[in-house]
Amino acid sequence: MKYGFYRVAAAIPRVEVACPERNAGHITGMIKAADERGASVVVFPELSVTGYTCADLLLQERLLDAAETAVGRIAGTTKGRDITVIVGCPVRWKSLLYNCAVVMHGGKVAGIVPKQHLPNYGEFYEKRWFCPGSDVPGCTSLRFAGQDTVFGNRLLFATGEVTFGIELCEDLWAPVPPSTGLALAGAELIINTSADNEALRKHSYLRRLVSVHSAQTITAYAFTSAGYGESTTDTVFAGKSFLCENGKMLAEAARFKMDEQLTCADFDIELLRNERRTNMTYGSAPRTGSDEYTTIHIDAKPRDGETDRHFDQLPFLPPADETGTACDEAFAIQTLGLAKRLSHIGCKDVVIGISGGLDSTLALLVCTKAFETLGLDPRGITAVTMPGFGTTDRTYHNALALMEALGVTMREISIRDACTGHFKDISHDANVHDTTYENAQARERTQILMDIANQVGGIVVGTGDLSELALGWATYNGDHMSMYGVNAGITKTMIRTIVTHLAENATDSGIRDTLLDIVATPISPELLPGEGRQAINQKTEDIVGPYELHDFFLYHLIKSKFSPDKIRYMACRAFDGIYDTATVDKWLRTFIRRFFTQQFKRSCLPDGPKVDTVTLSPRSDWRMPSDASFETFIN
Numbered sequence: 001m002k003y004g005f006y007r008v009a010a011a012i013p014r015v016e017v018a019c020p021e022r023n024a025g026h027i028t029g030m031i032k033a034a035d036e037r038g039a040s041v042v043v044f045p046e047l048s049v050t051g052y053t054c055a056d057l058l059l060q061e062r063l064l065d066a067a068e069t070a071v072g073r074i075a076g077t078t079k080g081r082d083i084t085v086i087v088g089c090p091v092r093w094k095s096l097l098y099n100c101a102v103v104m105h106g107g108k109v110a111g112i113v114p115k116q117h118l119p120n121y122g123e124f125y126e127k128r129w130f131c132p133g134s135d136v137p138g139c140t141s142l143r144f145a146g147q148d149t150v151f152g153n154r155l156l157f158a159t160g161e162v163t164f165g166i167e168l169c170e171d172l173w174a175p176v177p178p179s180t181g182l183a184l185a186g187a188e189l190i191i192n193t194s195a196d197n198e199a200l201r202k203h204s205y206l207r208r209l210v211s212v213h214s215a216q217t218i219t220a221y222a223f224t225s226a227g228y229g230e231s232t233t234d235t236v237f238a239g240k241s242f243l244c245e246n247g248k249m250l251a252e253a254a255r256f257k258m259d260e261q262l263t264c265a266d267f268d269i270e271l272l273r274n275e276r277r278t279n280m281t282y283g284s285a286p287r288t289g290s291d292e293y294t295t296i297h298i299d300a301k302p303r304d305g306e307t308d309r310h311f312d313q314l315p316f317l318p319p320a321d322e323t324g325t326a327c328d329e330a331f332a333i334q335t336l337g338l339a340k341r342l343s344h345i346g347c348k349d350v351v352i353g354i355s356g357g358l359d360s361t362l363a364l365l366v367c368t369k370a371f372e373t374l375g376l377d378p379r380g381i382t383a384v385t386m387p388g389f390g391t392t393d394r395t396y397h398n399a400l401a402l403m404e405a406l407g408v409t410m411r412e413i414s415i416r417d418a419c420t421g422h423f424k425d426i427s428h429d430a431n432v433h434d435t436t437y438e439n440a441q442a443r444e445r446t447q448i449l450m451d452i453a454n455q456v457g458g459i460v461v462g463t464g465d466l467s468e469l470a471l472g473w474a475t476y477n478g479d480h481m482s483m484y485g486v487n488a489g490i491t492k493t494m495i496r497t498i499v500t501h502l503a504e505n506a507t508d509s510g511i512r513d514t515l516l517d518i519v520a521t522p523i524s525p526e527l528l529p530g531e532g533r534q535a536i537n538q539k540t541e542d543i544v545g546p547y548e549l550h551d552f553f554l555y556h557l558i559k560s561k562f563s564p565d566k567i568r569y570m571a572c573r574a575f576d577g578i579y580d581t582a583t584v585d586k587w588l589r590t591f592i593r594r595f596f597t598q599q600f601k602r603s604c605l606p607d608g609p610k611v612d613t614v615t616l617s618p619r620s621d622w623r624m625p626s627d628a629s630f631e632t633f634i635n
Contacts, residue, residue, distance in 0.1 A: 002306075005269070006269050007040055007041075007266050009041065010043055010223070012225070017053055018057050020049050023050065028077040030260060031081075039303075043192075044224065046168055046194050046226060047099065047195060048089075049088065051230055052226050052230055058130075059097070067090055070089075071087065075107055076107055090129075093136065098115070099168060102144075103296075110149065111157060112144060113151075113155055115168035115170065116134040138155075138292045153178070158295050159298045161269065167182070168192065183217035184290060188219060188273065189219060190214070190220070207252075214247055218272055218276050220244070220246075222241075223240075223243075224241040227239020228258045239253060240253060241253040250266075251265040266308055277561075314552070327498045333609055334609060335373060339370040342459075348458075352364055353479075356394070359464065360399075361515065361518050362463075362486075364408070365406075367461055380456075386412075388415045402518075405514065406511075413448055415448070422440055442478030449482075453483070459482075460481075461482060461484055461485075461486060463486075465488070469602055469616050474601060484608060489608060493547055503519065546587065549584065552570075599625070602617075604618075
């Protein structure tokens with residue numbers, strides 16, 4: 001598949017205990033189904049060829065012969081198909097028996113991996129039948145199912161698109177799972193073929209274990225466990241599968257189903273590789289013994305077709321059921337950041353410009369919460385509204401209402417006369433509404449705030465957000481400058497969400513109504529005059545593009561480190577029916593051009609707290625020369 005996506009299927013077949021021939025039939029049917037769904041790999045549960053619950057029958061030569069014959073039949077099913085198959089089967093080596101995963105592709109047995117950690121407690125008695133795979137060589141030869149193949153506990157499998165390693169069930173529960181070494185040796189995908197019976201609270205624990213381990217190893221993790229048909233003499237196997245990517249659960253099967261289940265997910269292998277390159281804790285981890293691994297190359301062709309993966313339109317936003325918690329946490333980070341700065345410098349006064357827009361609204365709310373946290377008088381917050389040539393009644397009255405409701409010190413200073421005089425001083429025609437006309441207003445407002453801060457012995461709190469910083473949508477040494485920028489780590493789309501959340505949880509109905517109206521107001525710098533003071537004449541998103549697109553571009557360029565081609569592909573799918581390809585192209589080019597050319601503004605960015613995983617502070621997460629070329633990225 002294109003752009004690093006790789007489809008893996010986790011199969012839960014019906015099992016007939018101690019009947020490899022019938023089990024092979026179930027398995028081959030599911031292989032064909034996985035192939036039709038475009039999977040590159042399909043994994044089956046532990047001992048799926050015989051059934052996990054055969055008990056002492058596993059020591060019977062007749063059953064072992066039948067299992068080996070069944071594997072040969074299953075391998076034949078893979079011939080002529082671009083799919084790699086992993087099944088669980090007992091395997092004999094040097095007169096001993098091992099619990100193994102068998103890898104097949106193109107009609108051949110590519111390799112066999114033994115289970116290293118055998119549970120022998122509670123309901124498990126695997127050491128009664130099997131020897132631990134930790135005692136076998138890293139790689140040795142073996143004849144199995146009529147073929148010469150390799151057998152060992154240090155095997156990697158490379159398909160050209162991905163490198164994967166295998167561990168079996170209990171291996172994951174070990175203090176140092178085999179998958180840790182496999183990942184450090186280069187495996188991006190871990191396969192776990194398992195037989196995990198049910199017990200109360202065990203499922204949730206296992207789910208967390210898979211998720212956390214995939215995050216620790218920065219891997220795609222495909223786990224599947226035995227289901228219906230296993231013996232219920234003493235235990236129940238409900239069937240479960242997890243497809244997890246770096247801690248994120250992409251797909252999972254329902255439990256307690258009597259039917260076969262095939263669960264698919266498209267892993268983003270490119271994303272994993274980018275994360276590994278970035279995470280130097282992973283990069284510097286000891287790799288003692290990595291040279292002991294043998295890589296088995298599988299001649300697999302990339303699958304055609306488009307990914308089924310869902311792309312969030314707003315990647316900075318949390319899932320709906322976590323929105324409230326995330327908003328509270330973000331607000332708390334901002335609040336504590338400002339509180340620490342004020343406490344450190346012994347400051348009891350701040351000055352902030354209030355426009356009636358989203359950014360200054362959130363910044364003012366942060367100021368009031370920080371003052372409450374420090375036990376300071378909210379009248380130490382000097383909130384200044386500075387009407388200009390483009391100010392509308394809606395934003396003006398919302399600014400006044402919010403300041404009054406919060407009990408801060410209110411000041412209103414019009415910038416019209418000062419700017420008109422300034423235009424005269426520099427011989428600029430006030431009827432020419434160009435960059436000079438707009439930036440002069442922004443700088444006049446900043447000068448007012450800075451001078452008032454000197455008057456009261458306070459600091460200016462900046463209101464600009466992360467989206468504006470990415471685009472350079474700020475006037476250099478105007479709204480770009482402050483003593484502490486509380487919104488510098490939050491995107492425009494997240495600010496809208498936080499303000500909405502704060503509004504919905506406000507106890508004062510007046511504050512709630514004002515906040516909700518601010519959220520509903522079109523985003524605008526209000527620097528250009530309109531016809532009267534009712535309609536907004538200048539909408540930011542008409543000029544630089546929709547913030548939901550720019551935040552999408554920002555996240556996947558900086559956090560995911562994807563190419564513009566992949567970002568474009570994902571955006572077109574995420575916003576299908578909202579923006580056509582031409583529109584996505586237009587604003588992506590705009591974003592890249594502005595992101596590169598406006599770096600000089602970020603290079604002298606005021607202090608401000610990191611809130612989300614992406615920040616553009618030149619002192620922490622983002623180091624970039626101000627004169628880098630965008631040619632490679634835009635072409």
